[in-house]
Amino acid sequence: MARIIDEGKIERIREATIEFVVQNGYGGASISSIARRAGVAEGYLYRFHRSKHELVTELLYSNIARIIGKLELLLNSSKSISEVISGLIEVFFNMANDTPEQIKFIHVLMHDYNFQISDDQRQHIKELCEKVVQLGILNNEISMKLTAEEAYGMAVIYPLEFINLRMKGFFGTSELTGEDQRRVVEFSINALK
Amino acid sequence: MARIIDEGKIERIREATIEFVVQNGYGGASISSIARRAGVAEGYLYRFHRSKHELVTELLYSNIARIIGKLELLLNSSKSISEVISGLIEVFFNMANDTPEQIKFIHVLMHDYNFQISDDQRQHIKELCEKVVQLGILNNEISMKLTAEEAYGMAVIYPLEFINLRMKGFFGTSELTGEDQRRVVEFSINALK
Amino acid sequence: MARIIDEGKIERIREATIEFVVQNGYGGASISSIARRAGVAEGYLYRFHRSKHELVTELLYSNIARIIGKLELLLNSSKSISEVISGLIEVFFNMANDTPEQIKFIHVLMHDYNFQISDDQRQHIKELCEKVVQLGILNNEISMKLTAEEAYGMAVIYPLEFINLRMKGFFGTSELTGEDQRRVVEFSINALK
Amino acid sequence: MARIIDEGKIERIREATIEFVVQNGYGGASISSIARRAGVAEGYLYRFHRSKHELVTELLYSNIARIIGKLELLLNSSKSISEVISGLIEVFFNMANDTPEQIKFIHVLMHDYNFQISDDQRQHIKELCEKVVQLGILNNEISMKLTAEEAYGMAVIYPLEFINLRMKGFFGTSELTGEDQRRVVEFSINALK
DNA sequence: AATGAATGAGTATTCATTCAT
């Protein structure tokens, strides 16, 4: 009967969790602060997840799944590896501008020792990267020696790290422009050629 | 007349700290676990550092300082940006092979919310990156538009992330070969051209 | 819908805190001993106070405030300084007989280096003592040279110290009788004349 | 062979101990701070005393013994209780002016739950107070009802508390004058009459 | 169903004491 209310609460929990994890890391995101921000009782967080770790893990998986989905779409609709890479980097930059919390969230947890991408997702990512490489080889865009790992490193890790480096303002500014995006794409494609 | 300070203990504390931080992150490296592993009383950790944070910070700074030192040497003795980059990447690969814990340690703390590189070191890194770029421009190796940030991203962040990706065995293997090193150098230089 | 706060627990914490502070001093009243005695989890002590110091401070301030309140009432309703002093000493003796822990508690913390009466309360006490002196001068009960400090020493400190000396059984007995009270009043008033 | 050096060290330990106990209380006077201030190794403190508690206790006893000695002298050479009381209060005021640390030291430990005057000393004090009272009664200076405890309260406790109240600056100033001394004597004697 | 009162295992840190030198 209270479906609508519940969904609102769950959504608020999700948002609050991401917000605090991004701001203070996993360790700094306490159940009580999340519950308070979400306007929900602490105990309520345990109705849908057995632990804080599970709550965060689920959020991480669904966020990664969304990106994997986009990469899959991109891959199916692209004629060249350059198209895939520039598309993927566009996805990252759009996320960074539209929902910066999300991309920071993934970045934080990718580097947190309490978390690991699930084996399924890892396998999935691996396969997609292999397909990306095959597309590049078929198209003669890249050398036959390019590995899926290298493609992943340049097309996923490097852009993510660049974006986070920038957002942290390590070199002064923290804005991300279209020109930045263009150059990240250029570097990434140049590197893999 | 009193006992002589047991340098072995101090060294064991250092090693145990790095080991646990690498394995479980800063939060997962408890004083009691470090002391137990080092074969030392808990209180002894406080003889040389005022807090756990200070202990880890000191270890981090000295590790980073060593790398900065090597980059500086490299920069002074190099005739081209390619030389600098391949030299730096060699440093990282050597660390990964000789003292893998060290490079993992830096990587973990670079991404931990409890830590930040000191302002001094950040500034120092920034200046070195600017010099690297100037060298490249003088030599006509790279476009004049290249920024220090981009050089940092490609010559430092990307190699570090690649090495850690590999060491975590994300794509199956976890060995690092000379061929890997050669290709990381190639990608990095290609990207910046 | 959640459990209702158990006021009994809070009261037991208060009592246990006072009991241990009285018996062993502030330093000897450990959180774990207080919690054990109160039949409460250690963490529960932090639900209402941010620290052990704050817990004890609050208890101290409220106890002192109660005494200040009584002195104020006394002052407003008294026609002579003798009336004020005998009233105040009666308050102390009543406390000593009815709730001896309370008066011991104040006495202990008055002399503990971790505690100080708040500036507000000190100022308040000072002002009340000044009024007491003025009343005495107006009534020609005391010499014009009497200071607020002297009044405080004789009407507050001396009785408190006497009561504590007795309760500790320094001279053998530890009971406090009406005759004792009468004599303390007599001494105090005689002294100030 | 090293007697002189030793005596110097022991004296410095005594001084440092008193200094820190007075400044920070017993709990705040750490062995390491005392040793550092005394220019002595920590372990050295255990050569003459089995524990920190014993070290402080011994200092307390010897300080109290000195005062008891003076009271005894006073009692033997005095013809009236007034003489004894004014002499004793003079002792306290002189200590407060000449060696304020000593009188503060006694005051701190008198109120610290870790310490108690030894049974011997307590008994001794009791007997002296009884003699004082007898002297007063013989001389017709005081009522026959005066107890040793009351004499102690007025001639020892009250002056000590007054002096400490003043030295803490509770009422503003923290100087002690001859006039103060005269008035304390006056109050004390008036009270007991 | 939802709350938040209550728990307690776990944490970093302190410091009197010991003992090898």
Place this chain on the structure above:
DNA sequence: GATGAATGAATACTCATTCAT
């Protein structure tokens, strides 16, 4: 004798989790 390196039990405090209501 004298040192101070090394110990470890004890402390205040935190926070994910449980469960009575």
